[in-house]
Amino acid sequence: MAIRSRVLHETPSQTAGPFVHIGCTPNRIGLAYAYRGQDLGERLFDNGVPGQRIVVEGCVFDGIGTPVKDGMVEIWQADHKGLFNSPQDRRGQSSLGFSGWGRQATDPETGEFSFRTIKPGETPFVDGRMQAPFISFWIVARGVNLGLHTRMYFPDEAERNRQDPVLSKLEHACRIQTLIASCVSDNHYRFDIRLQGEGETVFFDV
Amino acid sequence: MIKFSKLATKEQEPVVEGFFHREFHRHPPAYTPRYKSSVVRSPKLALVSIPNSLSELTGPVFGHGILGDDDNDLTVNYADAGMRPALGERIIVHGRVLDERDKGVPGVLVEIWQANAGGRYRHFKDGYLAPLDESFGGFGRTVTDAEGGYEFRTVRPGPYPWPNGINDWRPSHIHFSLFGAGLAQRLITQMYFEGDPLIPHCPIVNSIPEPSLVDSLVARLDLANTVPMDARAYRFDIVLRGRRSSQFENRS
Numbered sequence: 483m484a485i486r487s488r489v490l491h492e493t494p495s496q497t498a499g500p501f502v503h504i505g506c507t508p509n510r511i512g513l514a515y516a517y518r519g520q521d522l523g524e525r526l527f528d529n530g531v532p533g534q535r536i537v538v539e540g541c542v543f544d545g546i547g548t549p550v551k552d553g554m555v556e557i558w559q560a561d562h563k564g565l566f567n568s569p570q571d572r573r574g575q576s577s578l579g580f581s582g583w584g585r586q587a588t589d590p591e592t593g594e595f596s597f598r599t600i601k602p603g604e605t606p607f608v609d610g611r612m613q614a615p616f617i618s619f620w621i622v623a624r625g626v627n628l629g630l631h632t633r634m635y636f637p638d639e640a641e642r643n644r645q646d647p648v649l650s651k652l653e654h655a656c657r658i659q660t661l662i663a664s665c666v667s668d669n670h671y672r673f674d675i676r677l678q679g680e681g682e683t684v685f686f687d688v
Numbered sequence: 689m690i691k692f693s694k695l696a697t698k699e700q701e702p703v704v705e706g707f708f709h710r711e712f713h714r715h716p717p718a719y720t721p722r723y724k725s726s727v728v729r730s731p732k733l734a735l736v737s738i739p740n741s742l743s744e745l746t747g748p749v750f751g752h753g754i755l756g757d758d759d760n761d762l763t764v765n766y767a768d769a770g771m772r773p774a775l776g777e778r779i780i781v782h783g784r785v786l787d788e789r790d791k792g793v794p795g796v797l798v799e800i801w802q803a804n805a806g807g808r809y810r811h812f813k814d815g816y817l818a819p820l821d822e823s824f825g826g827f828g829r830t831v832t833d834a835e836g837g838y839e840f841r842t843v844r845p846g847p848y849p850w851p852n853g854i855n856d857w858r859p860s861h862i863h864f865s866l867f868g869a870g871l872a873q874r875l876i877t878q879m880y881f882e883g884d885p886l887i888p889h890c891p892i893v894n895s896i897p898e899p900s901l902v903d904s905l906v907a908r909l910d911l912a913n914t915v916p917m918d919a920r921a922y923r924f925d926i927v928l929r930g931r932r933s934s935q936f937e938n939r940s
């Protein structure tokens with residue numbers, strides 16, 4: 483089998499600009515009945531899906547602490563057993579009715595986002611070691627030239643976080659805190675994202 | 689070669705090959721001060737590089753079942769039945785979504801948004817003098833076919849002034865959001881039009897580090913696919929990151 487190589491190069495990124503919602507969350511900004519009234523990524527799971535129901539809320543802040551009110555946040559995660567809703571996860575079938583993918587405009591007044599989802603199970607790292615449960619985030623906004631990848635880990639998983647292959651390899655251990663949500667109440671987590679400056683969130687090159 | 693040896697069965701060895709690493713020198717850097725919004729929204733610290741595991745290799749699957757008949761026709765998808773189509777120059781924007789190995793990528797969710805023919809967005813934060821068009825919403829979506837092909841019908845968006853420098857105008861452009869097979873392929877970009885004199889003056893265009901790369905964002909007039917007496921065609925191919933080797937290729 484021939485190993486085929488890179489012969490083309492990824493198209494350059496451009497900022498999503500301030501109006502990304504027209505294309506990605508039109509109903510959220512009042513373009514009623516766009517795509518028959520439903521934005522993609524509104525719901526992560528149907529009622530019957532097993533697993534611990536959680537809320538993940540947060541805010542995206544710029545370098546001077548101002549909420550980013552024109553951004554968009556997408557999340558992607560495994561189900562409660564750690565299986566992804568994708569034919570490419572060949573370890574098994576994820577929960578029926580679990581999409582694993584969510585998308586939200588940050589609130590135009592407050593910059594807040596809030597997802598209802600299922601707490602993910604652990605998933606394997608490239609070497610087969612298990613990772614602590616996490617949710618992948620992807621953030622775009624006006625002024626962001628290339629979408630930003632980060633991960634949210636759980637505050638009630640201290641032991642698994644300590645052994646996690648990604649967290650434990652971070653050069654600056656003090657920055658681990660930027661990847662761990664805080665606990666608002668039972669099953670309710672807060673994950674603020676700081677684009678720049680003090681407490682700048684760790685962003686990944688994946 | 690990276691694989692999940694602990695989890696693999698003999699018949700179904702889930703070979704997990706990552707995407708080609710991203711070539712950051714071909715993308716705008718985070719901090720591009722002539723595009724002022726980037727100044728406080730650009731991370732200052734280096735990105736942390738991690739190998740692709742399943743969370744980056746996988747992503748949601750968007751079947752053609754999510755699409756309505758007019759989702760990719762912006763000239764009619766906002767107008768109520770019986771209303772006139774959108775105002776402006778009627779165009780077709782089409783092309784292929786390829787990966788870096790020059791293979792068409794099927795099943796890519798392609799979402800676009802744009803200003804109307806006068807350069808005005810249907811968005812509560814756009815207060816430009818140019819009026820809204822009651823027949824134009826400015827959003828469209830499709831899913832690429834088996835060869836990675838896609839097509840939209842729309843009107844050519846107008847250039848518009850924007851608050852950056854005192855006299856900055858965006859060239860005519862269409863925003864593109866692309867979701868391929870894996871989270872690591874996620875991309876948002878903008879398409880420009882061949883011959884637009886505003887292109888070299890735009891601070892957002894100029895956030896791209898080399899002028900030669902800008903060329904790959906410029907759609908070409910495609911007379912061969914123009915529909916006579918109806919709409920001019922523009923061709924725009926997009927390249928997403930490729931896999932080092934397909935997960936489904938037989939390695940034995």
Ligand SMILES: [Fe+2]
Pocket residue numbers: 499803858861863
């Ligand atoms: Fe725009």
